[in-house]
Amino acid sequence: MTRPGLWRLTAVFTWIGLASLGGGRSAYFHDALVARRRWLRDEEFLQDLALSQVMPGPNFSNLAVSLGYRLRGYPGAACALVALVLPGTVIFLALALFLRHGVTADAGRALLGMGAAVVGLVFVMTGRILRVGLRGRTALVLAAGTFLAVGPLRLPTYAAIATMAALGFWLNRPRASEALTPRDAP
């Protein structure tokens, strides 16, 4: 298992940041770091993916940070974050501000159409994630409750998370019966 230098890491993460368009972005990391370059093993990648999903903050950048940390410690984490976020943000900001100031009626109509298509896109992407990820009645109840609260009911997200997290930690609490699998039982 070879580990890259800081420059190499920054270059590769910049490229991943620029190449990752649309959904399924963590797959780009797997492809670049595990499959293609063998900088990381599969289980290391999956461990960092799980961490990025539990930690608060934007997922994609958190994944970059924990992978960068694993490869090169804190400097690696810092370089990974800047490399992933900065180039895309500059491109995005330039385009968004250009469209805001220089928007004509034609461009406005095109943006309306694209906005509607983005709704279709996030609907399909989220549907895929939910179909794979929602397992069991508890998960369904927590997800449905959270959705109703922040979507149709327009309640504050922190209130929804606090309530559902309290409920979820109770419903998912570690149970003695689960810890004691038949194999471990005397």
Place this chain on the structure above:
Amino acid sequence: MDLLRLAWTFLWLSFLCIGGGLGIVPEIERQAVSAHQWVTSREFVDAYTVAQLTPGPNMKIAAFIGYVAQGPMGAFAATLVMFVPAAALTALVSQHWAGLRGRPWAITAERTLSAIGMGLMAGGVYTLARSAIHDVRTAAIAVVAAVVLATLRVPPVVVVLAAGLAGWVLG
């Protein structure tokens, strides 16, 4: 003072982000459009659309809202607090994560937070739909885009750009 309020808002927004940026879209919209009126509803949807079309994390939308509210300093501050504090916490936990991951309570947290994260994402889809779909035409474009993306292997960017063309021609 206004810059501080902006930074504070995006800081706590970043910590509500569980399971993907889409999940805090409803709360960003509440704060940036309804509560503080930093951007209009239309600007918000347009910015999210452009964020989908450009590389990098979607939460770069913070840079746009920050810029419109407070100029370049606002863009810098909003982006910084959106990404850096959460990243620092992730890096700190990273070193202990291998040992923590198998613990029963870590499994409880993982299960609970992933379910909540999925509910939040669905809420994000709902919020975007409410802001971006105004009439039969936009509804039709959204449905066609969803069907195409679900059934054919077309890159999402191509579908979104085609919808832009459709909106321009039909509009």
